[in-house]
Amino acid sequence: MPDSAALDHTASLVVDLGDRSYPIYIGTDLLKNTELLARHVPGDTAVIVSNTTVAPLYAEALRVGLSAFKNVKLVVLPDGEQYKSLDTLSHIFDALVDAHCDRQTTLIALGGGVIGDITGFAAACYQRGVPFIQIPTTLLSQVDSSVGGKTGVNHPQAKNMIGAFYQPRCVIADIRTLYTLPDRELSAGLAEVIKYGLLWDVDFLDWIETNMAKLRARDEQALRHAITRSCAIKADIVNQDEREGGLRALLNLGHTFGHAIESGMGYGNWLHGEAVGAGMCMAADLSHRLEWISAADLARVNRIVTAAGLPTQSPADLAIETLRDLMDNDKKVQGGRLRLVLLHGLGSALVTDKAPEELLLDTLRATHAQPSPL
Numbered sequence: 001m002p003d004s005a006a007l008d009h010t011a012s013l014v015v016d017l018g019d020r021s022y023p024i025y026i027g028t029d030l031l032k033n034t035e036l037l038a039r040h041v042p043g044d045t046a047v048i049v050s051n052t053t054v055a056p057l058y059a060e061a062l063r064v065g066l067s068a069f070k071n072v073k074l075v076v077l078p079d080g081e082q083y084k085s086l087d088t089l090s091h092i093f094d095a096l097v098d099a100h101c102d103r104q105t106t107l108i109a110l111g112g113g114v115i116g117d118i119t120g121f122a123a124a125c126y127q128r129g130v131p132f133i134q135i136p137t138t139l140l141s142q143v144d145s146s147v148g149g150k151t152g153v154n155h156p157q158a159k160n161m162i163g164a165f166y167q168p169r170c171v172i173a174d175i176r177t178l179y180t181l182p183d184r185e186l187s188a189g190l191a192e193v194i195k196y197g198l199l200w201d202v203d204f205l206d207w208i209e210t211n212m213a214k215l216r217a218r219d220e221q222a223l224r225h226a227i228t229r230s231c232a233i234k235a236d237i238v239n240q241d242e243r244e245g246g247l248r249a250l251l252n253l254g255h256t257f258g259h260a261i262e263s264g265m266g267y268g269n270w271l272h273g274e275a276v277g278a279g280m281c282m283a284a285d286l287s288h289r290l291e292w293i294s295a296a297d298l299a300r301v302n303r304i305v306t307a308a309g310l311p312t313q314s315p316a317d318l319a320i321e322t323l324r325d326l327m328d329n330d331k332k333v334q335g336g337r338l339r340l341v342l343l344h345g346l347g348s349a350l351v352t353d354k355a356p357e358e359l360l361l362d363t364l365r366a367t368h369a370q371p372s373p374l
């Protein structure tokens with residue numbers, strides 16, 4: 001029977017992709033919700049993929065939620081962005097083959113964006129595709145990576161270079177899992193929340209600015225609103241452009257700068273959200289040089305990112321030339337031309353390959369001062 005207490009507190013959205021549509025559940029006490037899980041796990045075998053940090057915290061509760069299933073297995077991976085690799089992926093395949101998992105096996109990602117991305121890619125590839133569920137446990141994964149079907153692993157020189165679009169059967173975001181998240185990781189998630197306000201919804205940006213202290217204090221209602229509005233914006237964009245033919249590229253605001261910082265510093269040294277925080281300020285700086293946003297808007301972007309506890313500048317010990325070279329590894333590069341997501345006013349973004357190289361270098365020089373390590 002449905003756990004009505006849990007369902008009553010669950011705000012649901014739908015990613016609308018025809019016969020691949022799926023719900024997003026946002027609420028509390030969802031991991032143990034047997035009815036909810038049974039609704040979305042076909043077959044009788046489920047494999048939970050988690051890591052050494054998250055499994056001890058939440059795998060048992062999820063096992064309780066999966067008590068209706070005959071076979072429940074747990075694969076525990078090492079924790080860290082540096083393990084989002086082809087090597088780690090093959091450990092998942094080894095575990096699935098060793099356990100004779102068939103095509104009816106559902107893979108359940110229990111963790112942050114690293115676990116979600118790698119498990120989703122494993123699900124896309126194993127026996128050419130098995131069912132997959134996202135149970136994101138970081139703010140970043142609840143507002144962004146669990147929604148929209150981007151899965152994959154890193155190449156040593158280029159973030160997320162190997163992967164597939166593969167949609168989950170559902171996303172289950174339990175807000176209370178965020179209570180065990182380190183502060184630094186919460187801030188990293190706020191980067192993606194700010195991103196939605198900057199690129200799509202200036203009213204939401206106002207709300208984020210006003211409620212930043214509550215968000216950082218993990219006020220449940222504030223988190224619920226931030227997650228719900230973020231997922232709604234992401235779903236709206238993915239519904240229109242699932243495979244990033246155009247519009248979806250806007251979701252990469254700050255990411256061309258950020259991915260270069262992440263790979264340049266060595267995966268895991270700067271968190272993805274930290275690199276995106278600095279990257280958004282760098283994108284805002286360049287947008288201001290192009291006279292697309294005012295000096296006051298640029299200052300406001302820096303203020304909001306700072307208030308979230310995030311860096312606003314690239315690391316001083318990553319050479320500007322290296323940073324610039326790494327930006328050319330971005331997936332948005334087309335025909336050798338760098339394409340950047342920039343702001344055109346707050347709440348509005350565009351993709352352009354027209355930013356003059358000299359202005360880009362001015363931005364890289366002007367935003368190159370963040371002491372490291374963070």
Ligand code: NAD
Binds near residue numbers: 113114141159179185
């Ligand atoms: P992460 O997965 O590394 O998680 C951050 C840290 O928090 C890890 O140490 C993890 O073990 C720990 N953790 C997770 N949940 C916890 C909890 N509830 N309590 C305590 N600790 C917990 O990092 P992330 O920020 O969640 O995700 C970043 C990754 O997501 C990057 O690889 C990025 O490229 C990817 N990403 C993907 C998409 C997409 O659309 N697929 C979008 C944005 C980011």
Ligand code: GLY
Binds near residue numbers: 144147248251252
């Ligand atoms: N995080 C970027 C995207 O999902 O498209």
